[in-house]
Amino acid sequence: MILALDLPFDFLEHEGMRRYTETLNRNAVIPPTNVIEAYVTHLYMKEKSKLKQQLATIPNRVSLTFDLWESCTTMPYICLTAHFVDANWKVNSKVLNFCSVYPDTGGEMCERMIELLNDWGIEKKIFSLTLDDSVENNVLQEQLKSHLGLQNGLLCDGEFFHGHCFARVLNLIVEDGxxxxxxxxxxxxxxxxxxxxxxxxxxKFKECIEKVGGVDSSVRLHQDSSMSLNSTYLMLESALKYRRVFESLHLYEDNYELCPSVEE
Incomplete structure (x- = not known):
């Protein structure tokens, strides 16, 4: 339950959870936090060992994606994901590491990346690295490319090593649009x-919908977040269904002066 729901290790020690457990079974023994943590760590090491063995036995190379995250306390974290085709010709995507890195300069991240690749034993099996465009990421990929090249660990001298994040490129195109x-x-x-x-x-908006008629009012107007393009899309998608209603709303609400023009 703790792993599936991403709960803290001390979740079972909360008073409400203890009462709930006792209601189900008065004889239940709730393991202490250190026991749960030890079990999870053991399980992680077991699964990590299995994945390392799988990565060591695949005949082909591994592609990586790299994301930089920032917590609410502005602590930077890196997420390293491996993508590869296994012996059964199935594409696998496995999160190798999610860990803090400080300071988050390109050089520091490169050193951390090299440590992680060596730990997984795939430093000579890398095909490509996909990441966002930024000054620090450019430094990261250049330094990492040079380091792996010294070990003859890249195909075609690393010509195909750096990949631009498609989602980021698409995001920039939409922003400009x-x-x-x-x-x-x-x-x-x-x-x-x-x-x-x-x-x-x-x-009054509902009254206007009835007067206009023929409007699919089952879709709720979506309020977007200006920082999220996905949210903006959902807002526009919902608003388009009420286009004729907004065009007539000024007839029922004197203070409404925001309706886009026909051209808009």
Whole structure:
């Protein structure tokens, strides 16, 4: 349960959990936190050993993806994932490491990466590394490429070593595209906020839906987060279904002045 739900090791020591367990079975013995931690560590080492053996026996190379995360306390973490085809021709993606790295400079991350690759025994089996574009990541991939090249660990002298993150490239394309329609998107966002601001406005919006007719009102207006492109897409998708309603809303709500123009 702790592993499946990503719970803290001391979860079973909480009073509510103890009462719940005693209700099910008064004779149940709840293991202390250090026992649970030792068991999880043992299980991790067992699974790690199995994965290392698998990586050692596959005849082909391994591709890596690298992500840099930042916690709420601004502590940087790296996530290293391996992608490979096994003996049964099935694609596998395994998280090798999720660990803190400080400071998070390109040189420091390169040193940490080399340690991790050596630990897994795949330093001479790397095909490519995919990561986001940034100054530090460019330093990381250049230094790592040079280090692995010294060990003759790369194909074609590392010509195909560095891969650009497709999701990041696509994200930048969409951001530039949205800049062209930023005024219209802003009006749609403000329109939805206007409608959802109070109960009376929501009631007038419903009244407008009935007057317009033929509107699929089963879809709820989605309020987006301007920092999330996925969220913005969902907002636009939901708002389009109510386009004719927003065009008529000023007839029922005098304070509504945010409707995008026909061109927008």
């Amino acid at each position: 949205l800049k062209l329609v930023s005024d219209a998107v802003s009006k749609i966002r403000e329109s939805i906020m206007f409608v959802r601001h109070s109960k009376s406005r929501r009631e």
